[in-house]
Amino acid sequence: MTPTPEHIEYVLRLGDNALILGQRLSEWCGHAPVLEEDMALANMSLDLIGQARMLLTHAGRLEGRGRDEDGLAFLRTEPQYRNLTLCELPNEDFGRTMLRNFLFASFQKLLWQRLTESTDAELAAIAAKSLKEARYHAQHAGDWAVRLGDGTDASHARMQAALDYLWPYTTEFFDATPADGAVAAAGVGPAWSDFEDAWEAEVVAVLNTATLTVPARTPFKSYGKFGRHSEHFGHLLTEMQYLQRTYPGAQW
């Protein structure tokens, strides 16, 4: 199979989602409210960065221009990243972090399930591996969403505020992209809009159990997966890329 630019872009999107959320979660290391959750967040960050390494390595090979995982992770500029805006938003408090993990891991889980049947054998293998992890992340974060949403008045208020803030960014998950048709036709992966209903049904059921009110959809749009990022993204890259930019080619 000769990779098309759409195919490479699709894999980059997957890799960037995992990389950027992995980077965000790593900010919790040493700061979580309890030790157990500190370890949980660090572990989930590791899973995501592990997924990102496999996906970016694969994207670099498909591209065939000699870029490896480090080249793609650390030496691109803002508009060249294709992650969902949701992944780059600041953590804020523990509740918002958990709710984002829940919304994202539920999405990732449905996507990996479908990608286990990709005609790109390497992508299918990465999907089968990552699916097990996404499933566990969704369960962990879903537990917290219910516990804090259906908790005290204070925790409920924070979770509702977190949902009101995050929900508009989930529209972007399912927005059509120019690559959708070519990628689906080649059997590389589904258009993400294909499983919007499945995602919403799964997520809303848990949010209802958490006694949270799901906001109505608004015309708000975000465009991270198209390369147009939020104001938070440059700050994240500055920190993430510092070492490679300052000491080019540095290795552990």
Place this chain on the structure above:
Amino acid sequence: MLTEAQAWDVLAAVPDPEIPVISVTELGIVREVHAREGGLHVVVTPTYSGCPATEVISQSIRDALVAAGAGEVAVETRLAPAWTTDWITEPAKEKLRAYGIAPPQGDAPAGPQPIRFVPRKLACPRCGSTDTVRLSQFGATACKALYRCQSCLEPFEYFKPI
């Protein structure tokens, strides 16, 4: 030079760096060993995508085989089929228990899991009581969760089925 059978014997003595009571073969991460001209080709699979032990494991496999006289050793990492706790051998599960880690119970979950799924009662690896509670879904490594026994009051780790 080593035969494939000799190579498997050597690998059976290479410990997992995080859980040294079991070997890399008992953990089920060594998938294939092939003898080839001048050396060996070994296929391993990672437990978790971000497991920091993966690179150490490949290195210890290479070192052990080279020290045993295998010649050139190529270690290939292969993702498919994805590793599952079902590949941990029965004797290794007993070793985990003796070490204080509750081994994975039942087969890996194949399908979707309901949110707030209540895990079945785990037996404490120290006293055997099933009066145990989960403290955290993640333990000191990605592959384990943290529990406490209400009878002997000791905390213990549980190797999660995946």
